[in-house]
Amino acid sequence: MAAKRVSDEPAFVLHRYDWSESSLILEVFTRHRGRVALAARGAKKPTSNFRPVLLPLQPLRVTYTLGAEGNAEIHTLKGAEWAGGHVMPMADALLSGLYLNELLLRLLARDDPYAALFDVYAGVVRVLAGTQGETLEPVLRAFELILLRELGLLPSLAEETMTLSALSARSRYMLVPEGGLRQAAAGERAALTGAQWQALEQALGAGHAPQAYTAALRAAAPVALALKSQLRTLLQYHCGNPLLRTRQLMMDLQNL
Known part of the structure; x- marks a missing residue:
């Protein structure tokens, strides 16, 4: 045959x-x-x-x-x-693209199609190829949110995960592995307000993944740095050991 x-x-x-x-x-x-x-x-x-x-x-x-x-x-x-369309990303954009590749390699099972996620990824790679010194943080945070949501690994960002209570707009909350979204303890500087988490949830619900990515990019821009540690901790939890190689490389370069 x-x-x-x-x-x-x-x-x-x-x-x-x-x-x-x-x-x-x-x-x-x-x-x-x-x-x-x-x-x-x-x-x-x-x-x-x-x-x-x-x-x-x-x-x-x-x-x-x-x-x-x-x-x-x-x-x-x-x-x-x-297929044409753009050149290879360079410098920090190249490292960011390799980071996204490692996430997909670690988190996606073989032969399990994600057409909408593919379209988002292709769009992000085009952005990285055209980046010349601009900040990449919102671009990466929005993709991480879409990836987690598409894989069913992101809880609702409109309520506390354990209690299912609606978020208070002015209270501060943290996203943590296993615990989901919970009220922040004193001193947790990366916490976002309930209003900020709700804005992210609304963006992620804005249609199919490509449309949701654009909305998530806007919502993530003001809070990208605060989101960084929380999303990366959650992603590493689901990726398991060892530490993502691209993350280790980024840390090594920052220490030079």
């Missing part, structure tokens, strides 16, 4: 591993099939057409065949073309 073929699939390379002296295993985020693993035979050869194409943070169109009647862990890459 001929292997089933997936053609012209929008995709981004999240990560690549050496498979042999001449070949690679790719972890790829596709629009219609989610995260898939592809064997790129001969991709490391100097004459391979894959060499200049299989790069992270670049929009691709890939063609591959499904092995073992679609049940194989790793499929076979047959073709890949750059």
Whole structure:
């Protein structure tokens, strides 16, 4: 029986591993099939057409065949073309993009499609490619919120998680792993007011993920720094050990 073929699939390379002296295993985020693993035979050869194409943070169109009647862990890459649109992000924007790739790699199960999340990710990568010194914090915080919500890992931001009580607009609250949204203790400087959490919840409910991302970006901008530690702690909790490599690299660079 001929292997089933997936053609012209929008995709981004999240990560690549050496498979042999001449070949690679790719972890790829596709629009219609989610995260898939592809064997790129001969991709490391100097004459391979894959060499200049299989790069992270670049929009691709890939063609591959499904092995073992679609049940194989790793499929076979047959073709890949750059879809165009933007160049590679640079400097801090590049590191931020690799951070997003690591989140997707750690949190997305294989063969579980998230088309709306793919569209948000593609839009964020375009923003990163065009960034020249602007602050990236709101861009990253909005994506983290959308990612957590799409995966069902973000509680309602309009009420206390344990009591289901509506938030008081002026009271301060913290988002913590397992405990969800709770009242802040004295000295917890990263806490947001109830009104700020409610604005984020309203933004996340503003239609499908791409529309919600735009609204979340606006809502996150004034509180991006306060959100940073809370969202990253929550994401690391769901990613498990070890520490995200890109986060460790960011911390190492800040300590230089």
